[in-house]
Amino acid sequence: MLHHSRVNNDSQEFIHLGGRNTCLECPALVWVLAINRIVDPPIIVNIYRWYYRLQILLQEADERSKWEISVERTRMRIFASARSQSVRRTSLQNAQSRKQSLVAFAVAVALAAIPVSADAQELSPEEEMARKAQDPLGDVKALMTDNTIAFEAGPNEDDISYGFQLQPVYSMPKASYNMIARAVLPILGLEPGVVVPPIGGEPRPEDGSQWGLSDSLVQLFFSPKSDGAVKWGLGPQVSLKTQTSDRVAGPGWGGGLAGVIFGGSGNWAYGAIAMQHWGESFEILTLQPIVLYNFASRPGTYLGYNNSMTYDWRAKSDDAWTVPAGLTFGKTMLLASGNGLDLSVGIYSLAVRPQAAARWQLKLGVSYFFN
Numbered sequence: 376m377l378h379h380s381r382v383n384n385d386s387q388e389f390i391h392l393g394g395r396n397t398c399l400e401c402p403a404l405v406w407v408l409a410i411n412r413i414v415d416p417p418i419i420v421n422i423y424r425w426y427y428r429l430q431i432l433l434q435e436a437d438e439r440s441k442w443e444i445s446v447e448r449t450r451m452r453i454f455a456s457a458r459s460q461s462v463r464r465t466s467l468q469n470a471q472s473r474k475q476s477l478v479a480f481a482v483a484v485a486l487a488a489i490p491v492s493a494d495a496q497e498l499s500p501e502e503e504m505a506r507k508a509q510d511p512l513g514d515v516k517a518l519m520t521d522n523t524i525a526f527e528a529g530p531n532e533d534d535i536s537y538g539f540q541l542q543p544v545y546s547m548p549k550a551s552y553n554m555i556a557r558a559v560l561p562i563l564g565l566e567p568g569v570v571v572p573p574i575g576g577e578p579r580p581e582d583g584s585q586w587g588l589s590d591s592l593v594q595l596f597f598s599p600k601s602d603g604a605v606k607w608g609l610g611p612q613v614s615l616k617t618q619t620s621d622r623v624a625g626p627g628w629g630g631g632l633a634g635v636i637f638g639g640s641g642n643w644a645y646g647a648i649a650m651q652h653w654g655e656s657f658e659i660l661t662l663q664p665i666v667l668y669n670f671a672s673r674p675g676t677y678l679g680y681n682n683s684m685t686y687d688w689r690a691k692s693d694d695a696w697t698v699p700a701g702l703t704f705g706k707t708m709l710l711a712s713g714n715g716l717d718l719s720v721g722i723y724s725l726a727v728r729p730q731a732a733a734r735w736q737l738k739l740g741v742s743y744f745f746n
Contacts, residue, residue, distance in 0.1 A: 501707060516546060523539075524736065524739075525537075536563070539562040704719065715744035717741070717743075721736075
């Protein structure tokens with residue numbers, strides 16, 4: 376009984392050291408314990424005790440190693456994720472930086488491509504005079520002329536017609552706006568059967584050539600003062616019945632509205648004049664585009680388009696439009712007195728024209744600007 380009790384006590388110690396399944400894992404444990412009763416000191420038991428302690432330590436180390444590996448893998452995944460986010464963030468920042476650089480480059484190219492405004496340039500006195508002469512809303516006092524010789528006119532396209540316009544211009548600057556008064560005094564020389572588009576109406580009667588003063592036009596523009604590159608003006612216009620004969624008659628008594636927009640950029644000057652006029656048996660829309668290029672190498676010299684297109688509301692659809700296509704070349708000179716002289720010549724083909732109107736025009740301009 377004493378021997379059996381010793382075995383049970385040693386088994387319980389082994390069970391405590393090795394866990395609940397220690398005896399099941401070591402079926403020879405009973406024999407070992409029996410032998411251990413004979414051997415003194417209990418060497419076998421101590422060996423097994425150390426052995427199981429070593430197993431426990433190895434298991435704990437293995438579990439600790441697995442836990443450390445798991446922790447390291449988790450740390451590496453977190454690090455890799457953070458690094459990936461950092462790389463993506465850096466990539467996005469680089470992409471944004473490249474995009475901003477491209478945008479800045481595009482803006483720089485666009486700004487470089489935009490010509491410097493005329494006001495920002497240092498213009499010579501001749502160039503300044505030329506810009507004033509080209510500006511319908513300019514602060515000038517001038518006596519301008521517009522002379523048109525129209526070829527291949529009439530029903531047989533073998534006639535020549537003449538149009539001479541005297542245009543006094545007087546600008547009156549005010550505190551917040553400019554007021555520009557302009558008059559047009561037309562003198563016409565017409566052959567029988569010729570249609571004159573700016574005046575409109577039916578072909579001239581078949582009773583020989585006729586020269587005379589046609590109906591005059593007076594315009595008054597109000598233009599707000601502005602520091603911008605583009606300015607505009609609006610105002611009324613009236614026609615006066617100054618015709619010396621029915622052969623050279625124009626709108627007669629009448630009135631209408633006129634508008635101007637004008638600006639410049641670099642060597643370019645551009646704008647337009649639009650007029651709608653109603654008179655005696657007369658209803659005509661006039662559009663005058665102005666696009667001129669000023670040569671920097673030859674101050675005061677310019678080339679471009681400056682002519683009038685008309686639409687006769689009362690004419691047949693095929694005869695309503697008159698559209699000239701061509702170019703004007705001119706030179707503005709600064710005289711010793713400080714006044715200016717502008718000379719121009721233009722050649723235009725009437726790409727669209729009424730029946731019996733001229734096929735092409737030679738335009739000559741002589742204008743004098745007072746200082």
